[in-house]
Amino acid sequence: MADFDVKPSVIDRVRDRPRRLQRLAVLIVILGMGLALLYPLLRDRHGAPIEVRDVPRLPPENLAVIPLAASPTDDPRRVALGRRLFFDARLSPLGRSCGNCHVPASYGTLRAARSPGLGDQLDEFNVPTVLNAALSPYLGWKGKITSLADQLHRVINNPRHMGSNWAWVIETLSADSDYRSRFSALYADGITRSSITDAILAFERSLVTPGAPFDRYLRGEFGALTSEQIAGYELFKDYGCIACHQGRNLGGNLIIRFGILEDPFKDGFFDAATPKSKRFLKLRVPSLRNVAKTGPYLHDGSVETLEEVVRLMARYQLGREMPEEDVRRIVAFLHSLTAPLPENFR
Ligand code: HEC
Ligand code: HEC
Incomplete structure (x- = not known):
C-alpha cells in the first residue's frame, strides 16, 4: 500500500520539471545513438593502422600456408660430399653417423620415443626429422638454435649425440685420401671446420620435400x-x-x-x-x-x-x-x- 502512495507523487514531480531538463535528456539520447552508429567506423579507422604495422614483421610465406618450392640448387658436388659426411660414422668417436639417428627410411627421424644418449641412457628428446629443417628459423624442440651451422657445431660436440669435436673430425677426414682430394677440389683451404660445415649444410638444404x-x-x-x-x-x-x-x-x-x-x-x-x-x-x-x-x-x-x-x-x-x-x-x-x-x- 505504501508503494502505491509514493508512485503518483514521483510522476507529479517529473511532470513539474522545467522543460530544460527534458531537452537535455533528448540531446543525450540523440548523442548516444549517434555514437553507437559511428562506433564501428571510429573503431575501424583506429584499428586498421595497427594491423598494417604488424604485418611486415613476418615474411609473406609465414602469413598462411603456402606450397613448398624445390630446394635452392647448391653445387651438386658439395651436396654429394655433405651426404657422404652425413652418413659417415667416423665423424664420431662413438661410431655414430648423423644418419644413425636421422634415418632416411624413417623420414629423417628414429622410430623410437627418445634419442639414444650416452651409453645405455636415453636423451630427453625424440629425434626430430632433418627433412625441411633448413626451412625452420628455429631448430631443436625448444627452438633455441637459430642456424644449421650452430646446430651442427652443437651436435658434433654434444656428448649425447656425436660425442665428438672438430679436431677429431678434421683429423679423421684428413687421414682419408678420398676425402682429401674431394675437399681440395671444392675448397681452397681443404678440410676445415668451415668447409665441412659448408658441405653438410648444402646437403641439409637439399632435404626439402x-x-x-x-x-x-x-x-x-x-x-x-x-x-x-x-x-x-x-x-x-x-x-x-x-x-x-x-x-x-x-x-x-x-x-x-x-x-x-x-x-x-x-x-x-x-x-x-x-x-x-x-x-x-x-x-x-x-x-x-x-x-x-x-x-x-x-x-x-x-x-x-x-x-x-x-x-x-x-x-x-x-x-x-x-x-x-x-x-x-x-x-x-x-x-x-x-x-x-x-x-x-x-
Ligand atoms: C644420437 C642421435 C643423433 C645423432 C647422431 C644426430 N642427431 Fe641430430 N638430432 C637429434 C636430436 C635428439 C635432436 C633434437 C635435439 C633438441 O631438440 O635439442 C636433433 C636435432 C637435429 C636437427 C634440428 C632439426 C629440427 O628441425 O629441429 C638437425 C638439423 C640435426 N639434428 C642434424 C644432425 C646432423 C647434421 C648430425 C650429424 C652431424 C646429427 N643431427 C646427428 C639426434 C641426433
Ligand atoms: C597454441 C599453439 C598450437 C596449436 C593451436 C596447435 N598446436 Fe600442434 N603443436 C604445438 C606444439 C608446441 C607442439 C609440440 C608439443 C610437444 O612436442 O610436446 C605441437 C605438436 C603437434 C603435433 C606433433 C608433431 C610431432 O612431430 O611430434 C601434431 C601432429 C600437431 N601438433 C597437430 C596439431 C593439430 C591438428 C592442431 C589443431 C587441432 C594443433 N596441433 C594445434 C602447438 C600448437
Missing part, C-alpha cells in the same frame, strides 16, 4: 586431396591449428608453451617425475610436413598415434574436446602432407 598432395592442392590441383582430406584442412583452419602450425612448413616458426589451456602433466601421460618447474615447456611448434611418417610424437615421443596427438592438441592447445569424426578428418588431412623422399635421401 615438395610434391605432397597438399602442395598440389594448394597449386590448384583440387583432385589431389580426397573430400575427407579437404574437410580435414577446413577443420584444421576452423579449430585454429593453423594459428600455430603455419607458414610453408606448417610449423617451425613459433615458440609456444605446450599446455596453453590445460596442464598436459596433470593427466599423467607425461612422466610424473617431471619437476613442476619443467612442466610448462616452451617448445618450437613442430613442422607437420611428413608427420604421418615421423612418429612417435611430441618432444618426448610419448604419443604413438596421430589420432591421439590431434585429440591432445585440441584439448591442451585449444581447450576443446574434439569429436572423433573431426579427429579422423584432420588425421586424413595430415596424411596429405606426406611427400616422396628426396632422391639423395633414400
Whole structure:
C-alpha cells in the first residue's frame, strides 16, 4: 500500500520539471545513438593502422600456408660430399653417423620415443626429422638454435649425440685420401671446420620435400586431396591449428608453451617425475610436413598415434574436446602432407 502512495507523487514531480531538463535528456539520447552508429567506423579507422604495422614483421610465406618450392640448387658436388659426411660414422668417436639417428627410411627421424644418449641412457628428446629443417628459423624442440651451422657445431660436440669435436673430425677426414682430394677440389683451404660445415649444410638444404598432395592442392590441383582430406584442412583452419602450425612448413616458426589451456602433466601421460618447474615447456611448434611418417610424437615421443596427438592438441592447445569424426578428418588431412623422399635421401 505504501508503494502505491509514493508512485503518483514521483510522476507529479517529473511532470513539474522545467522543460530544460527534458531537452537535455533528448540531446543525450540523440548523442548516444549517434555514437553507437559511428562506433564501428571510429573503431575501424583506429584499428586498421595497427594491423598494417604488424604485418611486415613476418615474411609473406609465414602469413598462411603456402606450397613448398624445390630446394635452392647448391653445387651438386658439395651436396654429394655433405651426404657422404652425413652418413659417415667416423665423424664420431662413438661410431655414430648423423644418419644413425636421422634415418632416411624413417623420414629423417628414429622410430623410437627418445634419442639414444650416452651409453645405455636415453636423451630427453625424440629425434626430430632433418627433412625441411633448413626451412625452420628455429631448430631443436625448444627452438633455441637459430642456424644449421650452430646446430651442427652443437651436435658434433654434444656428448649425447656425436660425442665428438672438430679436431677429431678434421683429423679423421684428413687421414682419408678420398676425402682429401674431394675437399681440395671444392675448397681452397681443404678440410676445415668451415668447409665441412659448408658441405653438410648444402646437403641439409637439399632435404626439402615438395610434391605432397597438399602442395598440389594448394597449386590448384583440387583432385589431389580426397573430400575427407579437404574437410580435414577446413577443420584444421576452423579449430585454429593453423594459428600455430603455419607458414610453408606448417610449423617451425613459433615458440609456444605446450599446455596453453590445460596442464598436459596433470593427466599423467607425461612422466610424473617431471619437476613442476619443467612442466610448462616452451617448445618450437613442430613442422607437420611428413608427420604421418615421423612418429612417435611430441618432444618426448610419448604419443604413438596421430589420432591421439590431434585429440591432445585440441584439448591442451585449444581447450576443446574434439569429436572423433573431426579427429579422423584432420588425421586424413595430415596424411596429405606426406611427400616422396628426396632422391639423395633414400
Ligand atoms: C644420437 C642421435 C643423433 C645423432 C647422431 C644426430 N642427431 Fe641430430 N638430432 C637429434 C636430436 C635428439 C635432436 C633434437 C635435439 C633438441 O631438440 O635439442 C636433433 C636435432 C637435429 C636437427 C634440428 C632439426 C629440427 O628441425 O629441429 C638437425 C638439423 C640435426 N639434428 C642434424 C644432425 C646432423 C647434421 C648430425 C650429424 C652431424 C646429427 N643431427 C646427428 C639426434 C641426433
Ligand atoms: C597454441 C599453439 C598450437 C596449436 C593451436 C596447435 N598446436 Fe600442434 N603443436 C604445438 C606444439 C608446441 C607442439 C609440440 C608439443 C610437444 O612436442 O610436446 C605441437 C605438436 C603437434 C603435433 C606433433 C608433431 C610431432 O612431430 O611430434 C601434431 C601432429 C600437431 N601438433 C597437430 C596439431 C593439430 C591438428 C592442431 C589443431 C587441432 C594443433 N596441433 C594445434 C602447438 C600448437
